[in-house]
Amino acid sequence: MFDYKLLAALAAVVEQAGFERAAAVLGLSQSAVSQRIKLLEARVGQPVLLRGVPPRPTELGQRLLNHVQQVRLLERDLQGQVPTLDENRLPERLRIALNADSLATWWAEAVAPFCTEHAVLLDHVVEDQAVGLKRMRAGEVAGCVCAAERPLAGARSQYLGAMRYRALASPAFQRRYLGSQPSAETLARAPAIVFGPDDRLQHRYMASIGGSDGFIHHLCPSSEGFVRMLQSGLGWGLVPQLQVRGELARGELVDVLSGPPIDVPLYWHHWRNGGALLDELTRHLLRCAGRWLVTE
Amino acid sequence: MFDYKLLAALAAVVEQAGFERAAAVLGLSQSAVSQRIKLLEARVGQPVLLRGVPPRPTELGQRLLNHVQQVRLLERDLQGQVPTLDENRLPERLRIALNADSLATWWAEAVAPFCTEHAVLLDHVVEDQAVGLKRMRAGEVAGCVCAAERPLAGARSQYLGAMRYRALASPAFQRRYLGSQPSAETLARAPAIVFGPDDRLQHRYMASIGGSDGFIHHLCPSSEGFVRMLQSGLGWGLVPQLQVRGELARGELVDVLSGPPIDVPLYWHHWRNGGALLDELTRHLLRCAGRWLVTE
Known part of the structure; x- marks a missing residue:
């Protein structure tokens, strides 16, 4: 069998984003952690880590991490039956990648009963909905909420529902930039707010209303900051309806045009052989996601 | 003088996080952008970009970017006096690094009047308050809001005020984990929520109340997700008071212990020779930040 002391050292360095914190978590000296990584590299005959800040796994390192993640989930199942196997048993951690807007809206409420019942701690990794799967491919996470449907080899993908986005702005912004007859042309000349370079x-939305692609925009990589910028009248932008129910009800944000909303489908990706806990989370999410996401 | 066509290509590739988008922004073919980067590297005799996804500047590349950022700000001043100099004049962009909690709370409202008056678009880069300065050192941003006081060479640092954090949880969490006599010991056994590995x-807070350092925690790198996790009863954590005024007023979040809040000082860092626009933003921030930050 593999030497899991070595693999655990690799996992700790990547998860803790550094040798020093990895050493603290493992209760080892930093040089002991370093030794274990070197020994692992000697065994596999290739580097497993790129020594940067933070250290990143090589392709081989990522395959090893993927394996560690799956072994951990299987161990948890066994511990349910043989509770004394691991003397230092801590609450289980699940590492999940998801889009910022899910984390900012429905996710916490959805997973709370699951976490409380199973005493699970969550490590969240925020990734744009278009690129979240790369964290799974890298073996860093057990599951992923993203807009891509196609599962990775060894994983399953299940439809959760769609996140409904509306193009909103403050009433003052609306008056100032769009006037009494808002149109795709006037909107194209008003500043937009965009989450980041991957946010299309x-x-x-512009394409859907026949507007131009070349509009000016602020960049704001924060879900809550995005809404604050809309409220302050700095621009218009697409926001999950779920996130601004209060602002819409109070009239602090309004639709910029009467066009249809944009629905972004969300899929739950998880490893097929991820163990009972991950299967339980999957069942739980499929059961309850419809409370927040659009499913018709 | 330098060849600014080459430097602009470098800036576009880094700012747009890729050659393809850089080409689109510059209105060039991707191979033309590539050619310009290669020519720049031939001139300076060293690589300026690490070709990864996304491409990152080398140390020399970062120094060049820093220079471009400052030249752009100076150009803007000149354009105020000679408006026809740049025929394709777009609204000016300022790139600012700041901590996620500022972006989630006071920042948008504070900068809105400045952006509207001067027709400025903002590119926000979110960095933990302890490490935001590295973006300035890298020449990627014109200014930075962070907790470090000491300015970089060529820059100034000015105190804005402090962000007040309170240790909060939901009433249900409070009852379940802390019972009728909450203490540092009971709190240490309850799950916490931590923003990310750099969030201390x-x-x-635990140290300030005499608790242990080894508490269990979820990780949630999203300001809004953090509050949603608190509200769902998944853990306790420190939140900017500004961000949860509504939740506190409605009793959806309560103080876990009666201990004092934690104040995190915030400083505004900006280049000394950053031009009139950056100076104006500095004056504006110093004038108004006290409306949201604690300054006594």
Whole structure:
């Protein structure tokens, strides 16, 4: 069998984003952690870590991490039956990648009963909905909520529902930039707010109303900051309806045009052989996601 | 003088996080952008970009970017006096690094009047308050809001005020984990929520009340997700008071212990020779930040 002391050292360095913190978590000296990584590299005959800040796994390192993640989940199942196997048993951790807007809206409420019942701690990794799967491919996470449907080899993908986005702005912004007859042309000349370089929602919306692709925009990589910028009248942008129910009800944000909303489908990706806990989370999410996501 | 066509290509590749998008922004073919980067590297005799996904500047590349950022700000001043100099004049962009909690709370409202008056678009880069300065050192941003006081060479640092954090949880969490006599010991056994590996606020709070450093925690790198996790009863954690005024007023979140809040000082860092626009933003921030930050 593999030497799991070595693999655990690799996992700790990547998860803790550094040798010093990895050493603290493992209760070892930093040089002991270093030794274990070197020994692992000697065994597999290739580097497993790129020594940067933070250290990143090589392709081989990622395959090993993927394996560690799956072994951990299987161990947890066994511990349910043989509770004394691991003397230092801590609550189980699940590492999940998801899009920022899910984390900012429905996710916590959805997973709370699951976490409480099973005493699970969550490590969240925020990734744009278009690129979240790369964390799974890298073996860093057990599951992933993202807009891509196609599962990775060894994983399953299940539809959760869609996140409904509306193009919103403050009433003052609306008056100032769009006037009494808002149109795709006037909107194209008003500043937009875009989450980051991977966020194409505003562009999709513009295309859907026949507007131009070349609009000016602020960049704001924060779900809550995005809403604060809309409220302050700095621009217009697409926001999950779930996130701004209060602002909409109070009239602090309004639709910029009467066009249809944009629905972004969300899929739950998880390893097939991820063990009972991950299967339980899957069942739980499929059962309850419809409370927050659009499923018709 | 330098060849600014080459430097602009470098800036676009880094700012747009890729050659393809850089080409689109510059209105060039991707191979033309590539050619310019290669020519720049031939001139300076060293690589300026690490070709990864996304491409990152080398140390020399970062120094060049820093220079581009400053030249752009100076150009803007000149354009105020000679408006026809740049025929394709777009609204000016300022790139700012700041901590996620500022972006989630006071920042948008504070900068809105400045952006509207000067027709400025903002590119926000979120960095933990302890490490935001590295973006300035890298020449990627014109200014930075962070907890470090000491300015970089060529820059100034000015005190804005402090962000007040309170250790909060939901009433249900409070009852379940802390019972009728909450103490540092009971709190240490309850799950915490931590923003990310660099977030030491919960540890500081524990130390301030005499608790242990080894508490269990979820990780949630999203300001809004953090509050949603608190509300769902998944853990306790330190939140900017500004961000949860509604939740506190409605009793959806309560103080876990009667201990004092934690104040995190915030400083505004900006280049000394950053031009009139950056100076104006500095004056504006110093004038108004006290409306949201604690300054006594």
